[in-house]
Amino acid sequence: MTTSRTIIEELEEALSNRAIGYRAEALRRITDLFLGSAADYGEDEISLFDDVMVRLIGEMETSVRAALARRLSEVPNAPRTLIRKLAQDDAIDVAEPVLTSSERLGEDALVETASTASQAHLLAISRRAAVSEAVSDVLVTRGDRDVALSTVANAGVRLSERGHGMLVERSKDDDALAAGVWVRRDIPRHHLLKLFTVASENVRRTLETVDGRSSKVLRELLSDVSGQVQASMRQPTGDYTEARRAVAELRRFGVLDEAKVREFAATGRFDETTVALAELLDLPIDACERAMTQPRPELVILLAKAIGLSWNTTKTILRLRGGNAALDRSNEDLTAFTKLRPETARKAVQFLRLRGRVTQGRS
Numbered sequence: 001m002t003t004s005r006t007i008i009e010e011l012e013e014a015l016s017n018r019a020i021g022y023r024a025e026a027l028r029r030i031t032d033l034f035l036g037s038a039a040d041y042g043e044d045e046i047s048l049f050d051d052v053m054v055r056l057i058g059e060m061e062t063s064v065r066a067a068l069a070r071r072l073s074e075v076p077n078a079p080r081t082l083i084r085k086l087a088q089d090d091a092i093d094v095a096e097p098v099l100t101s102s103e104r105l106g107e108d109a110l111v112e113t114a115s116t117a118s119q120a121h122l123l124a125i126s127r128r129a130a131v132s133e134a135v136s137d138v139l140v141t142r143g144d145r146d147v148a149l150s151t152v153a154n155a156g157v158r159l160s161e162r163g164h165g166m167l168v169e170r171s172k173d174d175d176a177l178a179a180g181v182w183v184r185r186d187i188p189r190h191h192l193l194k195l196f197t198v199a200s201e202n203v204r205r206t207l208e209t210v211d212g213r214s215s216k217v218l219r220e221l222l223s224d225v226s227g228q229v230q231a232s233m234r235q236p237t238g239d240y241t242e243a244r245r246a247v248a249e250l251r252r253f254g255v256l257d258e259a260k261v262r263e264f265a266a267t268g269r270f271d272e273t274t275v276a277l278a279e280l281l282d283l284p285i286d287a288c289e290r291a292m293t294q295p296r297p298e299l300v301i302l303l304a305k306a307i308g309l310s311w312n313t314t315k316t317i318l319r320l321r322g323g324n325a326a327l328d329r330s331n332e333d334l335t336a337f338t339k340l341r342p343e344t345a346r347k348a349v350q351f352l353r354l355r356g357r358v359t360q361g362r363s
Helices: 002-015 020-036 043-057 062-072 080-087 092-101 107-116 119-126 133-142 145-153 161-171 175-182 189-198 201-209 215-233 238-252 258-266 270-281 285-293 298-307 311-322 324-328 330-339 342-362
Strands: none
Touching: 020 043, 020 062, 043 062, 043 080, 062 080, 062 092, 080 092, 080 107, 092 107, 092 119, 107 119, 107 133, 119 133, 119 145, 133 145, 133 161, 145 161, 145 175, 161 175, 161 189, 175 189, 175 201, 189 201, 238 270, 258 270, 258 311, 270 285, 270 298, 270 311, 285 298, 285 311, 298 311, 298 330, 298 342, 311 330
């Protein structure tokens, strides 16, 4: 009761006085009162402090708000609404200490702030001792290069499958970011392989010199990459026997069409999708297989355009071969699909068809 009376008296006196300096002093005294026994207050009492301090802070200068943020940022049970208000303050001097350190900011508040605030706010969030997957997804999607580098360098950041994929995509032409991704202990092996596969030559050379991954792991990854390249160039084998039989049956009955290709892709039937493309284009299966296994999507887009497939079907095929990375590239791929002229795609396929026949004649 004494604490409540003291707070209410301070508030009434502060609000009745129009001098901003007086209100700032009242806020300081109430903050002192809170911090003096913060560990002993229950949530009801903290809520009272919260209401009063939020009402007082609205007209305060940036320096006063920043000082308050610094004092409360390390307090485990700081007033929730006040902390959230400070975190979303446009002035980074106010928001930074709270975004970086306050335990009172929940995941929802961090996601909301990361989704709308400035790059400086995102950078502060990326430096927290612990960052959840939901928050890091926003950081690696919205954040600029400095935010991405800070996020990757923070061992307390948890990254989702989508987050790893986004960072790998962003790293392909960025030596520093690629090196940061490379040395993280939590990055799944398939993303390491993808990073090395899509990286530019400069980035690859950088990765080969980065400490933190043993030479044994690097040799294994290089071996995997080599295996992928060989697989993308192999001639069709018995692996496609069932798929070829199924597709041939569909063609015999005149039902091998766009809807069937989209169905194959949507249900994850990689072999059937590859063979169907080859049948519709009169191409060797290995040519379509290369399109389906190489990192870049351009060849798949070219094949789809030559057939006359819709964007919806093309997108489904790209999703089959690229997983979450294909979703991240969707707008970019749509632009490429829209710009590519059908006659250009058909001429390119004629060249592929001719080259395939020459190769078969030599074998």
